[in-house]
Every structure is written in structure tokens, then in C-alpha cells.
Amino acid sequence: MSPSEPTRPTAAHPVGHHVPLRVLAATLAALLVLTFITVAVTWFSWSDFGRAGNIWIALVIATLKAALVALYFMHLRYDRPFNAVVLISALLFVMLFCALTLMDARAYQPDIQAYRDVDPAHYAPDLQRP
Amino acid sequence: MSTSRPADSSAGAPAPHLQHHFTSPAQQFESVVLGMWLFLATEILLFGGLFCAYAVYRANHPEIFEYAHVYLSKSLGAVNTAILLVSSFTMASAVWAAQQSRARLLRIMLALTIACGLGFLGIKYVEYKHKWHEGLLWGKLYRPQHEAAPFSAHHAFEHGQTPPAAPTSAPGDTDVSWVFTPGDTGPRGLLAPGDTTPLVSPEPKVHNVQLFFGVYFALTGLHAVHVLAGLVLLGWTLWRAALGHFSAAYFTPVAMVGLYWHVVDLIWIYLFPLLYLIH
Missing domain, CATH: 1.20.5 (Single alpha-helices involved in coiled-coils or other helix-helix interfaces)
Structure with missing residues (x-):
């Protein structure tokens, strides 16, 4: 903590990180695309990956989506x-x-x-x- | 005010929301965010128990999940996923609006988030209502109406036999007490001896389907309770926003309710494929 840090938020010392709207909108678009993909993969058979082959694909996509939400919507990338x-x-x-x-x-x-x-x-x- | 705090000409008087035990609003905010993340970790652990139950049941009885998931509507689940994702976006935008001191945008975004949350619960209500009417419930309440009940009670009814007494307990693995009513004859209690008419579902039946609906209702029910709590919190935040409490100088409640709302979304991101998209 810098000793010169002000007691009021200023442009140089903002409270929290400001994630711009276009980044948030891009995140939403990516999330919706991934949701479509996770539904679309159920139209095909993935039995090569075992009886529950689809579950691994679904979990990978869900984890990608969760990472996007955490990194951008929840500011984790900037925290x-x-x-x-x-x-x-x-x-x-x-x-x-x-x-x-x-x-x-x-x-x-x-x-x-x-x-x-x-x-x-x-x-x-x-x-x-x- | 502590004398150790250096006077900063650009800072002016201390912010009114700065508690005395913090050095700066930035430090105070970071501490609150850390506390919130610790709470969110306990939320993830809370749901972790139910995810573990899901994993154990699915590992032991994959056929139940493959059989029962068709009673969930993929499209309703997908729409609800999209609604929650959009609500997460509006929530993150609300935080941004508060950081920019854009009070009107903040109110609009909070109201949109609430609308999405209500829409989510509305669709969930439609889904629950359908399952309630179909008897697709947990444990002993599992009495499917859409096909022959186990032991073909429905079949017997169709053939003009005495309809079975209302089951006092669900068809479980070992509990067949409701099948053998006094005075009935035949090996199954409901079928006449020698009646070899194929059952309504001639294929090998899946048993203990109530396991799936128990897991389904526990997971989505706990999630719905969280959505409900989030809506209450969002309403409170919107009320305070309407009173003009939030600006770039102070928006902690908006950001914290936002973090909570995003975790609710995060959990649904996993629930949707695990319950609706079994293939």
C-alpha cells in the first residue's frame, strides 16, 4: 500500500477495476456461443469416449464458460x-x-x-x- | 483521523464510507471482495456435496440418468441458461454503471437483472409444475403418470381389473407392499395368473428412477433458493440505487451482490449440461 494512496478514489487510484462494456458484451457473446455448442454436441454420438462420453465434453465447455464468467464478469482477471x-x-x-x-x-x-x-x-x- | 495518515491535497476529506480501520477506500474494497470470495467458496462447497451425490449416483446407475433425463426439456433448460447469462451480463454492466456514477443506467441494469431472474424462476415453475403433474418426483413421491407404473398397475387398470389402491409407498427396490393387497391373486398381485400379455413397456425397465429426480430437485431446488435470495438482494440494491446511495465513490453493495449473482450463474452453467444434456 503506497503511503500516498488517497482516502478518496481518484482516476489514479480507482476502487476496483473498471471492465468496459464492450469486454462484458464480448464475454456474453462467447458465453452464448458456448451454450449453443454444448447443446449442439448432444445431437451427435460421442460413444467413442465411453458410455458417458458427452459428459466430458459438456464439463470442458462448462468450465470454459465458468472461467469466462469468473475472469471478466467477476473481475478475477484484474483482482x-x-x-x-x-x-x-x-x-x-x-x-x-x-x-x-x-x-x-x-x-x-x-x-x-x-x-x-x-x-x-x-x-x-x-x-x-x- | 489517524495522524499517521498522510495529508493528500488531491484527496480532500476522507470518504464518508471509509471505515476507520482501513487506510483507503481501495484497501477497504479489496478486503470486502476477499471476504465475499471466502463466502462464495463456502457456497461452492455447499453445492459440492450435491454434485458429489450426483457423481456417485451417476457412476453407480448410469442407466437411470440416461433413461430419466428425457423428461427434462432441453430447450427450456437452454433458454434458462441464456436468461441467466444475460442477467449476469446486465449485473456486470450495473457494476460498471455504478463505477461510472451513471445512476440511471445502474437502475436500468439492476431492473433488467431482476427481470431475468424472475423469468428464470418462471420457467423453472413451468418445469416443476409439469413434473409435479407427471409424478416425476423424488423418493416415495415418484409415481409416474406417463406410462405403466412399475408392476403394470396401469396395464391392469386398462384391462378392466380393479384399479389398485392408491400406493401408500412408492415402488422401491424391496418395497412391494402396495402391490400385494389382500384378496388379490396372481404372482404380481395385480395380474391374473397366466396373464402373459406384454407389459406396456416391454423393454427392460429402469428401476429406481426416483434417484434421478431426487438429485434433480435437490440441485435445482437449492439453486432456485439461491436465485430467490439473489432477487431479494437485487431488490434491496435497486431500492438503494433509487435513493442515490451509489456512485464511483461507493458501490460496494452493487459489486458484492454482483459477485453472488455470478456464482449463482456459475453453478447453473454446470447444472444445465449435467442434468439436461445427458446423452
Whole structure:
């Protein structure tokens, strides 16, 4: 913090960053185009990428859109980097949370299957189609 | 005023909104923004729990998601996405207008943002209402009206048999109590013995579809609550803007409500493809 920093915002020391309207409008246009693309990719099959191949394309496009919103609408590109550190750590912790949970999400499937196999007519009536 | 603060001839008297524990409006604003980002991080973690539930259910039961997502309208979801994106743009423009001390533009942009938020909730209402009427709900409330209910209650009804008593519990994996009503005969309780008429949906049925709608309503419901809260905050901001509280010297509430509104948009950006665009 400069000792000469004024107590009122001035042109040299504005409060916050001013993102001009044309940048905001360009961001909106990019977001709408990406939304169209993410809908358009569902018109084609992406099974080469696995059963849920579309989900990876959708997530990449969604992340691009989220980055645009954060960088320009939320001024993150012009902010102090620490705000980005806060956001990215939150995202990392969500990913860690999901990844660790998914690691043993199927842990009880054998038990469930064994339970259903004991008396399928009673415990798994959905598998007993006529 | 602290004596350690240097007198700056260009600065004049301290800004009226500057709290004494901050050195300058810029420092005060940056501190508020950091605090807001910390709050937004907790919001992302809050939704993270539900995204995790989505990931686990989808990993374990991909067929449910592939089956059930067709009951969501892709076009309504896309329109709502566009509405939220436009509202994010008007919100960012409102912040810019406040920074430029353009009071009228600020009010217009805030009003447009509120209109978009209301439009979003209106479309969400149409979607929820449709699902409510179709019985496409969570847990035990899942009673689809559009096809044969599990165990073909609908089928039995069509063939002139006694309509089943209203299910007291939903068709779950192990809960078949409502099928076996006293006095019924036949293996399924509702079908006569030896009736091998194909069911209305002869293809292998997907079970536990209520899982998808549970995840759908939890995620979009929590998001809708956030939109609602955002609308209240935007209304408050618009009211203060109308009173002329905001200018280049002080626009912190506009910027903070803006950050919140953008996070609501950010979450929808992920919800839309994850729920509506399953392929």
C-alpha cells in the first residue's frame, strides 16, 4: 500500500477495476456461443469416449464458460491473485471430495448383490419380470 | 483521523464510507471482495456435496440418468441458461454503471437483472409444475403418470381389473407392499395368473428412477433458493440505487451482490449440461 494512496478514489487510484462494456458484451457473446455448442454436441454420438462420453465434453465447455464468467464478469482477471486462490482451492476441495467418495462408491455393490441373490423374488422383484 | 495518515491535497476529506480501520477506500474494497470470495467458496462447497451425490449416483446407475433425463426439456433448460447469462451480463454492466456514477443506467441494469431472474424462476415453475403433474418426483413421491407404473398397475387398470389402491409407498427396490393387497391373486398381485400379455413397456425397465429426480430437485431446488435470495438482494440494491446511495465513490453493495449473482450463474452453467444434456 503506497503511503500516498488517497482516502478518496481518484482516476489514479480507482476502487476496483473498471471492465468496459464492450469486454462484458464480448464475454456474453462467447458465453452464448458456448451454450449453443454444448447443446449442439448432444445431437451427435460421442460413444467413442465411453458410455458417458458427452459428459466430458459438456464439463470442458462448462468450465470454459465458468472461467469466462469468473475472469471478466467477476473481475478475477484484474483482482488480486489471492481471490483466485480462494476460488481455485474451493474447486480443488470439491474435486477431492468427489474423487475420494467415488473411490469406494461401489464398495457395497457385492453385498447388495448377495443380499438380492438370497431371495430374488422378494428382494429383487424388479429383476423377476414375467 | 489517524495522524499517521498522510495529508493528500488531491484527496480532500476522507470518504464518508471509509471505515476507520482501513487506510483507503481501495484497501477497504479489496478486503470486502476477499471476504465475499471466502463466502462464495463456502457456497461452492455447499453445492459440492450435491454434485458429489450426483457423481456417485451417476457412476453407480448410469442407466437411470440416461433413461430419466428425457423428461427434462432441453430447450427450456437452454433458454434458462441464456436468461441467466444475460442477467449476469446486465449485473456486470450495473457494476460498471455504478463505477461510472451513471445512476440511471445502474437502475436500468439492476431492473433488467431482476427481470431475468424472475423469468428464470418462471420457467423453472413451468418445469416443476409439469413434473409435479407427471409424478416425476423424488423418493416415495415418484409415481409416474406417463406410462405403466412399475408392476403394470396401469396395464391392469386398462384391462378392466380393479384399479389398485392408491400406493401408500412408492415402488422401491424391496418395497412391494402396495402391490400385494389382500384378496388379490396372481404372482404380481395385480395380474391374473397366466396373464402373459406384454407389459406396456416391454423393454427392460429402469428401476429406481426416483434417484434421478431426487438429485434433480435437490440441485435445482437449492439453486432456485439461491436465485430467490439473489432477487431479494437485487431488490434491496435497486431500492438503494433509487435513493442515490451509489456512485464511483461507493458501490460496494452493487459489486458484492454482483459477485453472488455470478456464482449463482456459475453453478447453473454446470447444472444445465449435467442434468439436461445427458446423452
